[in-house]
């Protein structure tokens with residue numbers, strides 16, 4: 285059989301934008317006049333757990349009330365994973381569940397997941413679809429990586445980045461490290477960026493697919509299918 289490259293995909297908020305989930309840089313990064321960073325830190329949670337829970341409860345509700353669905357970019361990526369004869373890993377910075385809803389299987393949520401909570405005393409993680417009320421659940425926190433905390437499964441992510449031969453970054457601004465540095469770690473790979481505009485890290489990519497993810501990601505995946513699977 286001919287050469288089949290190992291593929292690692294990094295997704296960011298831009299892939300879920302067309303499903304109606306706001307990106308972090310929308311509204312100038314503000315939520316009800318708070319900067320997003322202000323509600324996404326351990327300090328904020330310590331200072332005002334009600335505010336932080338309200339922020340995440342609203343986001344969780346968006347996933348459980350049926351108002352958002354995977355778009356063509358999520359769906360085509362899941363289909364690609366099922367068909368691809370080589371190794372495939374999807375690393376997402378997104379905390380929504382749209383990749384799983386689309387059928388993706390080998391997914392690392394490096395910034396955590398909205399539909400999970402963690403007990404601050406025991407560290408126990410569980411699936412959670414309701415609002416959290418700190419009056420009733422004082423020891424639960426969203427299973428989300430906040431600013432100042434270490435992303436999840438980084439050792440495994442770096443190992444896969446060093447091995448991969450194709451690296452795709454889709455819908456991420458390159459503002460937040462370490463994810464913003466992944467293209468440099470994947471130095472053996474041919475590197476593709478999918479974004480509606482130039483990002484902070486565009487110069488680290490070999491090819492740029494400029495346009496909405498729902499259009500450009502399927503084009504890029506077709507290009508890989510034709511090169512390696514026919």
Ligand code: OAD
Pocket residue numbers: 295296297298299301302307308309310320324377378395429430431454455456457458459460478479480481483495496497498
């Ligand atoms: P950002 O909101 O920073 O960036 C979204 C990117 O998606 C931008 O570069 C947009 O140009 C691009 N974009 C928007 N719509 C698009 C579309 N339809 N198709 C393709 N691209 C599109 O989101 P992230 O880069 O994911 O961290 O943000 C990284 C991290 O910063 C997040 O995971 C979060 C945040 O603060 C934590 O929560 C720890």
